[in-house]
Amino acid sequence: MARATTTSDSFNAVAEPRRREILSYLAGAERPVGEIVVALGLPQPSVSKHLRVLHDVGLVRMRCHGRQKLYRTNAEAIRPLHEWAATFERYWQHQMLRVKELAEATVRQGSADLNSADPPPDSNPRRDDDFY
Known part of the structure; x- marks a missing residue:
């Protein structure tokens, strides 16, 4: 069976590290393309291409505000990715x-070592004749 293209499958779309980086950045707030370019240090054509792929698979939504295009994540479309990844949570929880x-x-051992050790030597021991 042929593998789905990145423009038709969200799992393949997020396989690309830059797209995951863009999604993570957009998770905080809706942002214009120019801000994404500056924040991630990627060329504008590259960001636009990645946003187009993410938009085509439904992972981001876009709206126009004047001449700006603003992008934000689409939480409902991300849910299947989250649910699939959650099947492996037991491995992370175990670790x-x-x-x-x-x-x-380690903390218990450190406390036990401190309680059983001799007190540290005084760096300025007092002598009886210091007081006379």
């Missing part, structure tokens, strides 16, 4: 729980 357990064990 995060393991990191948490290791961090807590």
